[in-house]
Amino acid sequence: MAHMMKHTKASCGHMFAHFDRRAEHISNENLDRTRTHLNYNLATHQTMDQGEFVRQRCSEVHCQNRKDVNVMVSWVVTAPKDLPEAEHRAFFQASYDFLKNRYGLENVVSAYVHMDEVTPHMHFAFVPVKHGFKQDKKNPDISTEYYKVSAKEVVNRYDLQSFHESLQRFVEKRLGHEVSILNEATKEGNKSIEELKRQSAMERLQEANEKAAQIVSKAREGVKVAEQDIQALEGKKTALEGEIEALEVKLQGRQLQIREVMEIKPEYEKGLFGSVKGIKGVTVSDIENLKATAIKGLEARDRLEKLSFEYERVKKLVPTMDERMQNAKDKTRLKELEAVFQRLPDHVREQLFPKKSRSHTQDRGRER
Incomplete structure (x- = not known):
């Protein structure tokens, strides 16, 4: 050509x-x-x-x-x-x-x-x-x-x-x-050169649209992954809430058992000179059960504290992910628009943002 x-x-x-x-x-x-x-x-x-x-x-x-x-x-x-x-x-x-x-x-x-x-x-x-x-x-x-x-x-x-x-x-x-x-x-x-430029510009515009579509597709995939991450965090948050609730019930049961133990008023068996020799009606097995209950109560309290801390951390993270999600959508849209604009033909961009053009070259204008 x-x-x-x-x-x-x-x-x-x-x-x-x-x-x-x-x-x-x-x-x-x-x-x-x-x-x-x-x-x-x-x-x-x-x-x-x-x-x-x-x-x-x-x-x-x-x-x-x-x-x-x-x-x-x-x-x-x-x-x-x-x-x-x-x-x-x-x-x-x-x-x-x-x-x-x-x-x-x-x-x-x-x-x-x-x-x-x-x-x-x-x-x-x-x-x-x-x-x-x-x-x-x-x-x-x-x-x-x-x-x-x-x-x-x-x-x-x-x-x-x-x-x-x-x-x-x-x-x-x-x-x-x-x-x-x-x-x-x-x-x-x-x-004329202007006609050829317009034809070339249309081809470049079509190519730019295709590339923009690819960018949009990739951006949507990124948004989908972010949404899946948020759903996973929501699921983890729900699971932690259930586990904390179960531990609270369990801890309440332990505290009830401890109160029952505290309410026991044993009769102490005294020695010859008034010294306490033991507790009437309390066996060695009862003492071991009491010790086990106390230990489990302490462990449950520690576990509850850890879960509560993790729960608060996850609860704070979910809104952050929501904000990041919105920011990602905004940035994605801006990138889409910028990519499309940068691939527009020069004459189309000049129409959007006119600027004074100086050229001494004549193209099928007034012939001499």
Whole structure:
């Protein structure tokens, strides 16, 4: 696929920096500087600086001295997605040969192939020189040859409508197999950059929606796990309440037994001189049972204290989990919205948050 742009003198400098990557800072989010060394220029015959060549070529032919005159045209030819990577260079070489034949080798500014962006593509830049003959009004048999800079006449409607089909035939003949240059975006002729951007933006928006759906799905799974944790804590809390209640009943029984023991008023058996020898009616077994009851009562009290402490801890933890649950839901929603917003196309985000845009590049606007 390919699309065309026209450039005035004022906008050429920015494009030259983009073509040859000499600028330190280029505002392109898709640029990978680690791959810039893989870029190359197919216009090997051109030894002059790009800007210097444009100025010289315009001085060699007739060129109106106006700021709105388009002194350069560039085609961006993108490698088809289904083209094997091993054939990329041959594809760009064939495309370059087609373009230089169509617009004249003597007018070629540069033909940089960019391998450091998401999709490999070539920027073919040339000075749009129209060659023709002008008849003398007084003597029709006499005509004068002329050369003039005119993007409007060189890249006219017919040129745009026939471009992709002609390029495909040329490249297929060179490579020896079918090449999918013609597609929904090009079969009806060349589309403007804005139209191509809108189409690309819709594709990116669909991709963003799919990724957002995946994020939402993962977030919901996380919320579900958190809800299960809260349910487990609630269950543990309920179990502890039941165990504490049972221990309280048991402890009450022990305390009743202790009170019964305390109410016993034994008769003490006295010795010869009034000393106490023992307790009448109390056997050794009774004493052992009393000791066991006292020990179990102490153990039950300790166990109750521990369970009460654990119960209070769990009771405090459940509201905390509820708060964390709500926070998790809020954060999840914010992440969903942020993820969707970051994947929106640039022009959609600019519509949501307008900002002043400055651009000298003209795209199928007023032709000169």
